[in-house]
Amino acid sequence: MGAPxxxxxxxxxxxxxRNDGDAFNALLNDWRGRVLGLDGLDPQVSAEGRLVxxxxxxxxxxxxxxxxxxxxxRPHFVPIHSGQGGAPRSPAVWRALATLPAEEAAIxxxxxxxxxxxxxxRFCGQCGGPTKTFRAGWGRKCDDCGKEHFPRTDPVxxxxxxxxxxxxxxxxxxxxxGNYSALAGFLEPGESVEEAVxxxxxxxxxxxxxxxxxxxxxxxxxxxxxxMIACIAQAxxxxxxxxxxxxxxxxxxxxxxxxxxxxxxxxxxxGAPPPFAIANTLFRxxxxxx
Amino acid sequence: MGAPxxxxxxxxxxxxxRNDGDAFNALLNDWRGRVLGLDGLDPQVSAEGRLVxxxxxxxxxxxxxxxxxxxxxRPHFVPIHSGQGGAPRSPAVWRALATLPAEEAAIxxxxxxxxxxxxxxRFCGQCGGPTKTFRAGWGRKCDDCGKEHFPRTDPVxxxxxxxxxxxxxxxxxxxxxGNYSALAGFLEPGESVEEAVxxxxxxxxxxxxxxxxxxxxxxxxxxxxxxMIACIAQAxxxxxxxxxxxxxxxxxxxxxxxxxxxxxxxxxxxGAPPPFAIANTLFRxxxxxx
Numbered sequence: 073m074g075a076p077x078x079x080x081x082x083x084x085x086x087x088x089x090r091n092d093g094d095a096f097n098a099l100l101n102d103w104r105g106r107v108l109g110l111d112g113l114d115p116q117v118s119a120e121g122r123l124v125x126x127x128x129x130x131x132x133x134x135x136x137x138x139x140x141x142x143x144x145x146r147p148h149f150v151p152i153h154s155g156q157g158g159a160p161r162s163p164a165v166w167r168a169l170a171t172l173p174a175e176e177a178a179i180x181x182x183x184x185x186x187x188x189x190x191x192x193x194r195f196c197g198q199c200g201g202p203t204k205t206f207r208a209g210w211g212r213k214c215d216d217c218g219k220e221h222f223p224r225t226d227p228v229x230x231x232x233x234x235x236x237x238x239x240x241x242x243x244x245x246x247x248x249x250g251n252y253s254a255l256a257g258f259l260e261p262g263e264s265v266e267e268a269v270x271x272x273x274x275x276x277x278x279x280x281x282x283x284x285x286x287x288x289x290x291x292x293x294x295x296x297x298x299x300m301i302a303c304i305a306q307a308x309x310x311x312x313x314x315x316x317x318x319x320x321x322x323x324x325x326x327x328x329x330x331x332x333x334x335x336x337x338x339x340x341x342x343g344a345p346p347p348f349a350i351a352n353t354l355f356r357x358x359x360x361x362x
Numbered sequence: 363m364g365a366p367x368x369x370x371x372x373x374x375x376x377x378x379x380r381n382d383g384d385a386f387n388a389l390l391n392d393w394r395g396r397v398l399g400l401d402g403l404d405p406q407v408s409a410e411g412r413l414v415x416x417x418x419x420x421x422x423x424x425x426x427x428x429x430x431x432x433x434x435x436r437p438h439f440v441p442i443h444s445g446q447g448g449a450p451r452s453p454a455v456w457r458a459l460a461t462l463p464a465e466e467a468a469i470x471x472x473x474x475x476x477x478x479x480x481x482x483x484r485f486c487g488q489c490g491g492p493t494k495t496f497r498a499g500w501g502r503k504c505d506d507c508g509k510e511h512f513p514r515t516d517p518v519x520x521x522x523x524x525x526x527x528x529x530x531x532x533x534x535x536x537x538x539x540g541n542y543s544a545l546a547g548f549l550e551p552g553e554s555v556e557e558a559v560x561x562x563x564x565x566x567x568x569x570x571x572x573x574x575x576x577x578x579x580x581x582x583x584x585x586x587x588x589x590m591i592a593c594i595a596q597a598x599x600x601x602x603x604x605x606x607x608x609x610x611x612x613x614x615x616x617x618x619x620x621x622x623x624x625x626x627x628x629x630x631x632x633g634a635p636p637p638f639a640i641a642n643t644l645f646r647x648x649x650x651x652x
Binding site for chain 1: 375377479484486490500511513515549579583
């Protein structure tokens with residue numbers, strides 16, 4: 073079936089080293105160290121479709137480095153860039169994800185999320201003072217009020233409503249023609265996963281749902297750092313009332329239609345999301361349930 | 363079995379009104395409006411153990427109000443206080459939660475999380491400029507660079523490792539003597555729920571786990587705004603290697619021991635978390651599985 077995209081990083085995050093200045097400095101001086109090559113926020117990709125790593129010796133001395141983790145005793149770093157936070161996805165990164173091995177996509181995703189977070193937290197939200205990196209790049213601390221800030225992830229629910237053997241898919245007007253996916257939205261303060269799933273389906277499609285079951289989860293490194301939580305909800309009706317500000321269209325599809333989309337069959341009725349998107353995993357799991 | 367704490371709010375969040383200035387202003391002038399009574403970040407509680415609501419007419423005109431939602435057409439608000447963000451739990455709020463009906467605890471939790479978020483985001487993390495409330499209190503916008511900030515929730519995994527019919531519980535030194543709970547920790551960028559569960563159990567207790575199954579989720583309004591994601595993981599061994607910086611103790615307990623703790627039996631071997639904590643729900647679900 074395949075694991076969700078951006079999971080399966082082989083790196084050990086070595087949380088205990090982040091708080092240990094001496095241990096971190098030793099890694100910064102370890103000749104085995106590797107530094108992830110990036111073009112802005114996009115990955116550099118080799119002719120073989122793999123991530124490109126530089127040696128520590130090739131990297132400017134004044135770069136602020138994040139310790140991504142250890143693999144076979146070798147420290148892996150990524151520099152904190154000063155590029156814009158929340159940069160949109162480029163065609164280059166989409167092409168790269170088509171060739172990167174799953175575990176390398178997971179490393180890249182973690183690096184991208186962290187850089188994005190640093191760029192968006194150069195100042196303290198509490199007092200407005202400048203912040204500085206600490207904890208081996210896994211935090212920023214305010215120079216003025218001392219508040220410590222830690223990399224955040226935003227939970228997003230992504231789900232299929234199910235009714236009489238069919239599931240609800242939707243599309244946004246900005247997507248390529250014919251492409252559909254699962255509905256999705258940010259979980260809000262004061263909600264459980266199950267409540268957010270029901271609210272989002274009702275807001276976007278006007279459908280009330282009862283039982284919600286969790287399927288799987290995935291980190292998503294675009295537009296910040298998101299935790300995608302994939303669920304299937306039992307709809308109480310198939311009558312749609314689409315919020316056209318959110319969705320251009322939504323419709324119910326059968327397992328055969330989802331299968332055709334996943335196989336990119338000539339007679340497919342919609343275009344499916346790419347394999348590294350959790351909506352693809354969610355479709356595969358639902359089809360396999362039959 | 364009971365739903366997890368802080369879920370089941372009867373309020374309709376009316377997302378469409380948040381972006382509609384005219385509709386929001388109409389609600390601010392609706393005589394049916396109710397404003398949640400707070401003492402700092404703690405709830406005001408009536409003699410009957412219920413939340414206290416004021417009428418809009420009783421509230422100072424210059425208060426910035428968050429639209430919590432509608433219930434039976436009546437708008438519900440909470441003022442954005444200027445108190446310190448991330449205030450610790452007080453004994454008063456713990457007492458209140460023992461008497462508040464579940465749906466009122468859910469409303470209070472949402473309000474507290476939002477106020478906490480506003481207090482921590484008075485300045486823009488990107489440029490350091492001052493931010494102002496917008497979207498009916500469900501966002502802040504930077505005066506200087508225009509960046510929009512939205513209320514955040516931090517996913518936290520909370521889990522039982524399971525081995526040979528027993529589960530792993532732990533305690534922190536700051537807790538009341540004899541109290542134990544499930545292990546827990548913040549999910550990091552680049553991790554799935556399942557990966558975070560395995561990493562946290564290994565970091566805190568030295569136990570490797572295989573399959574992870576999701577059980578349930580809960581919003582948690584203390585120390586910011588957290589999404590608690592409760593899971594059970596299959597341990598590969600019961601040999602512990604406890605990180606004493608994180609945990610004072612950890613040990614394996616049987617279903618009978620968990621049952622005795624939940625029932626507060628005289629012969630209980632540990633003190634269980636309160637019913638509004640998801641660890642309590644997780645224990646109940648695990649006991650019911652037998």
